[in-house]
Amino acid sequence: MTDRISKNNADIAVRGRTGRLFLGILSVFFCLFLLGVPVKRAKAAGASVSISTRNTDPVVGEEVYVIITVRSSELIKGFEAYFSYDNRVLQFVTGGSVVHGNDDEFQIDDTDRTTSATKITYSVRFIARGKGSTSISLKKGFEVTADNDASSKLSVSYTPLIVMVKNEEAETAAPKQTEPPEETVSPETSASPSPTKKTVTASPKPTPGKNDIAGSNRLRKLSLGEGTSLAPDFSPKIKNYSAIVTTDEKKLPITYETEDSQAEVVIRGNKKLTEGKNTIKIAVTGTNGKKRVYRLSVTIQRTAGANSKNSANKLNVLERGKKTYLVGGTTIQLLRPGKGVMPSGFVETEVEIDGKMITAYALEGSKESSFVLLYGKGNKKELYLYDKKENALMPYEKVKSWYRSLGGESVFEMTEQERTIQSLKYVIGIMAAFCGLMALFAVAAFLRSRR
Numbered sequence: 086m087t088d089r090i091s092k093n094n095a096d097i098a099v100r101g102r103t104g105r106l107f108l109g110i111l112s113v114f115f116c117l118f119l120l121g122v123p124v125k126r127a128k129a130a131g132a133s134v135s136i137s138t139r140n141t142d143p144v145v146g147e148e149v150y151v152i153i154t155v156r157s158s159e160l161i162k163g164f165e166a167y168f169s170y171d172n173r174v175l176q177f178v179t180g181g182s183v184v185h186g187n188d189d190e191f192q193i194d195d196t197d198r199t200t201s202a203t204k205i206t207y208s209v210r211f212i213a214r215g216k217g218s219t220s221i222s223l224k225k226g227f228e229v230t231a232d233n234d235a236s237s238k239l240s241v242s243y244t245p246l247i248v249m250v251k252n253e254e255a256e257t258a259a260p261k262q263t264e265p266p267e268e269t270v271s272p273e274t275s276a277s278p279s280p281t282k283k284t285v286t287a288s289p290k291p292t293p294g295k296n297d298i299a300g301s302n303r304l305r306k307l308s309l310g311e312g313t314s315l316a317p318d319f320s321p322k323i324k325n326y327s328a329i330v331t332t333d334e335k336k337l338p339i340t341y342e343t344e345d346s347q348a349e350v351v352i353r354g355n356k357k358l359t360e361g362k363n364t365i366k367i368a369v370t371g372t373n374g375k376k377r378v379y380r381l382s383v384t385i386q387r388t389a390g391a392n393s394k395n396s397a398n399k400l401n402v403l404e405r406g407k408k409t410y411l412v413g414g415t416t417i418q419l420l421r422p423g424k425g426v427m428p429s430g431f432v433e434t435e436v437e438i439d440g441k442m443i444t445a446y447a448l449e450g451s452k453e454s455s456f457v458l459l460y461g462k463g464n465k466k467e468l469y470l471y472d473k474k475e476n477a478l479m480p481y482e483k484v485k486s487w488y489r490s491l492g493g494e495s496v497f498e499m500t501e502q503e504r505t506i507q508s509l510k511y512v513i514g515i516m517a518a519f520c521g522l523m524a525l526f527a528v529a530a531f532l533r534s535r536r
Contacts, residue, residue: 166227171219302371314416417461
């Protein structure tokens with residue numbers, strides 16, 4: 086009898102220890118499960134839109150990359166908004182396939198996202214057009230859509246960005262001569278004025294400058310307006326140039342400086358410019374009577390009209406001898422990268438731009454990606470990220486921090502959604518395995534107690 090009681094007590098003790106162990110392990114894994122599942126907070130859902138740039142005080146002609154970041158504690162599945170700015174100060178260029186702009190506002194239309202995120206980032210490229218300040222502000226009518234059953238609209242808070250554009254060139258450079266009339270009239274000399282013959286009085290010549298090169302018939306500087314580049318880069322010795330200009334004006338704001346302030350300059354062809362190719366000639370006649378003519382082949386792209394949205398994005402290929410240039414919002418001379426220039430993982434490929442095959446570099450195994458790298462010289466030698474879908478070019482150093490994928494839509498930092506699903510799979514798998522083991526222990530203990 087005593088032995089039976091002792092045996093029963095031992096069995097009860099074993100079952101008690103087994104049950105406590107089972108409950109303890111279940112408690113541990115229940116806590117792990119709670120840690121792995123995002124907790125819905127009781128506070129009202131909201132989103133913040135931040136507008137920032139590294140270059141808040143650019144110089145006229147410089148590129149300005151504006152970063153727009155949408156954040157929320159909720160998963161975001163859609164964002165749509167309009168932003169305003171002063172088109173006299175900044176000129177919209179591109180922002181990828183979900184960003185569209187004209188010359189006073191741009192729109193982000195990212196409502197057909199395939200993945201949700203708590204943080205989405207967009208990069209919008211501008212050219213500093215004119216001296217002054219502008220506020221880049223979010224306009225009314227924006228929507229941030231949460232990824233939940235109700236597809237609820239989140240409340241939004243934001244702070245505008247102020248950009249101050251400086252005209253450093255005007256402050257530091259020597260005064261430039263402005264474009265004279267296309268026709269010049271040489272004064273007639275006569276001992277006594279004839280009543281039937283009109284005499285034209287000559288305007289006084291400028292006072293010779295200390296940097297003048299007497300008798301020179303060359304230009305020292307030449308510009309077709311802010312944000313427009315010549316190919317090749319201007320040099321007094323080179324006579325022929327090409328340029329692509331996006332404008333609705335009939336005349337370009339040409340400025341120049343001669344090597345001899347006494348030289349005479351006549352510009353022809355800069356009136357009634359039409360869309361497409363135009364030829365502008367700049368004739369410089371030195372005081373010794375020798376003439377030099379600079380020829381500019383200018384392709385005009387119009388910005389007005391329903392079918393010209395983002396026309397400033399268009400890149401053209403210009404070939405001058407053995408040199409190849411990409412001309413658009415900026416001009417770069419394409420070069421072969423030296424050893425160590427290209428990031429690891431990129432391999433050589435080709436991309437078609439303006440009907441010509443250009444050497445480019447794509448991620449290994451992703452040659453059909455929407456993005457490739459090019460190497461060239463603009464203001465300096467550097468890598469450029471080329472968007473094949475948008476035909477847009479961006480300095481790689483300025484965008485590589487947010488360059489995450491090769492989808493060609495918006496560039497965004499991926500969220501916790503995929504990481505949460507993956508972690509839940511691990512937690513559930515481990516829990517199932519231990520529950521199976523504990524079930525075996527429980528069955529074994531039960532059978533032992535029945536003996």
